Amino acid sequence: MPAIRIGTRGSQLAQWQANWVADQLRAVGTDVEIIHIATQGDVTQGPLDLIGGRGVFTTEIQAALLDNRIDVAVHSLKDLPTEAVVGLRLAAVPARGADGDVLITSKASDVLGLPQESIIGTGSMRRKAQLLHLRRDFQIRDIRGNLDTRLRKLDDGLYDAIILAEAGLRRLELIERIRHVIPKAQMLPAVGQGALGLEIRERDSATAAMLAPLNHEDSHYSVLAERSMLRNLRGGCLAPVGAWGRIDPIKQLLFLDGVVVSGDGHHKVTASACGPPNRAEDIGRQVADQLAIQGAERLIAFARATGS
Numbered sequence: 001m002p003a004i005r006i007g008t009r010g011s012q013l014a015q016w017q018a019n020w021v022a023d024q025l026r027a028v029g030t031d032v033e034i035i036h037i038a039t040q041g042d043v044t045q046g047p048l049d050l051i052g053g054r055g056v057f058t059t060e061i062q063a064a065l066l067d068n069r070i071d072v073a074v075h076s077l078k079d080l081p082t083e084a085v086v087g088l089r090l091a092a093v094p095a096r097g098a099d100g101d102v103l104i105t106s107k108a109s110d111v112l113g114l115p116q117e118s119i120i121g122t123g124s125m126r127r128k129a130q131l132l133h134l135r136r137d138f139q140i141r142d143i144r145g146n147l148d149t150r151l152r153k154l155d156d157g158l159y160d161a162i163i164l165a166e167a168g169l170r171r172l173e174l175i176e177r178i179r180h181v182i183p184k185a186q187m188l189p190a191v192g193q194g195a196l197g198l199e200i201r202e203r204d205s206a207t208a209a210m211l212a213p214l215n216h217e218d219s220h221y222s223v224l225a226e227r228s229m230l231r232n233l234r235g236g237c238l239a240p241v242g243a244w245g246r247i248d249p250i251k252q253l254l255f256l257d258g259v260v261v262s263g264d265g266h267h268k269v270t271a272s273a274c275g276p277p278n279r280a281e282d283i284g285r286q287v288a289d290q291l292a293i294q295g296a297e298r299l300i301a302f303a304r305a306t307g308s
């Protein structure tokens, strides 16, 4: 049987994630080959919202799947747009890693302890808006590049603090850089944060069967709820939207919290819902509806129009 071809971006984190998937498959005797694919998000240096945002890390990899150049795309789920691509499907979501954001700084032990008017590095509207909601005095500056580059820019003194996903730092064994895990009450993560998405051609049942053992049901339901919320909000990946889905192991219920913040941090709306995990899509829609009633779509449209 020919080797399963796994497609991934070339960044260190993406390669770690592809290797992890490859190791899982090799452990059960599957022959695997890893193919690196450059995406627009890797090649272009400008701020992501100016390049167009949606799908900049995933479009070329999805094209390779559709062209039969690869069989599995390994995505960071938070970079994967929620709109379905004709001919492709999300076959599996492995057990989710750390799902929160962390503060990296030498200047304080948490967000509220940072000095007045601290310069914070982040390119994410979601992080920016939630930070400004907590601390209107912060000066938010864009930051790009892989994890090493961002940490170096912090060490070079360009910023007082930066915010990163905990999952990426853990995967690259950089946890000693974590000063503080930001509580969910202060900052909700991106939809899909900390989870991988394994995408395949819709009709490729042989690859689907090979990936099935890698699927983690609770993680899959949790991210389905988050993605349903975002899709129903029509928020786009760059809008200031946060979500946190998780399954209570005792109650066996899926809990979903959602937040939408105006780009300047002034306005914040939140909503929550819970229900049986197999109702994930409905739970996501319920939270989106509650957010919309409170004016979420106006906040998103405003953030888009002003780029703030």
Ligand SMILES: NCc1[nH]cc(CCC(=O)O)c1CC(=O)O
Pocket (backbone or CB within 6 Å): 076, 077, 078, 079, 163, 164, 165, 166, 167, 168, 192, 193, 194, 195, 196
């Ligand atoms: N936007 C880039 C990106 N995509 C996925 C991760 C981290 C890993 C994850 O959340 O799964 C990161 C880095 C970051 O936001 O700090």
